[in-house]
Amino acid sequence: MSVEWQPVRQSRTHELVLQSIEEQVFAGKLRAGDRLPPERELAPVFGVSRSALREALRVLETIGVLVAQPGRGPDSGARIVRNPDDALGRLLRLHFALGSYGLHDVLEARVALERSSFAAAARHAEAADLDEAESVLDRMTRPGVTPSEFNELDTRFHVLVASSSGNALTSTLTAAVRESVRTLILRALEEVDDWPATQAHLNDEHTELLRLVRAGRGEEAADLAEAHIRGFHGTLVDEVNDAHDAGEDGEPAAER
Known part of the structure; x- marks a missing residue:
């Protein structure tokens, strides 16, 4: 099932990014183990800055539904997890x-x-x-x-x-x-x-x-x-x- 990302409004940007990602999870388009696109690709799709995107991803990491692996290899990037x-x-x-x-x-x-x-x-x-x-x-x-x-x-x-x-x-x-x-x-x-x-x-x-x-x-x-x-x-x-x-x-x- 392909994930369809939609641009978000600039007001309270990181919360809107969070809301968009949550909607993809609730719709079953994002599941545990799925990897998010790289920041350089995802930020323009949302229409937000990379700093706002990172803030949203940090919140998801804090609440235990995302793990971020820095670097450029195949295991780098943000991945959805179940670790509450x-x-x-x-x-x-x-x-x-x-x-x-x-x-x-x-x-x-x-x-x-x-x-x-x-x-x-x-x-x-x-x-x-x-x-x-x-x-x-x-x-x-x-x-x-x-x-x-x-x-x-x-x-x-x-x-x-x-x-x-x-x-x-x-x-x-x-x-x-x-x-x-x-x-x-x-x-x-x-x-x-x-x-x-x-x-x-x-x-x-x-x-x-x-x-x-x-x-x-x-x-x-x-x-x-x-x-x-x-x-x-x-x-x-x-x-x-x-x-x-x-x-x-x-x-x-x-x-x-």
């Missing part, structure tokens, strides 16, 4: 940092997503997927694992279970929401009084979660997933709320 995970995580982190979403909202989103993913994984997960999750869990239980390493593996474990649920969107959203609070969770892990005990407790819950999924006990896995998330993530909500209350007038809430 990193882009969604980045956007959620920024919006969370800007206060667009509260920590409590993120908690409730995690609970809803992971209840669904653990229940679905118990019905649909392939043994190989769960074997990979178990391999990650084995690394999480090793002595000497630092909070930073644990945080990375913990994210990987939850995303693997979500991926095994058979719902790609749930997996992407789970990864993005978990990614949005990565720094806060790491800070909380680093500040616990007894890290080995915390590590052991969390891994006991991970082990039981995986056992329930393997046994096909989806509702029990969903209930435990919620308790698991509320148990640790919930303490972050309380701590942030306490810090906010204490900071309203510069004194701890209990002293006012």
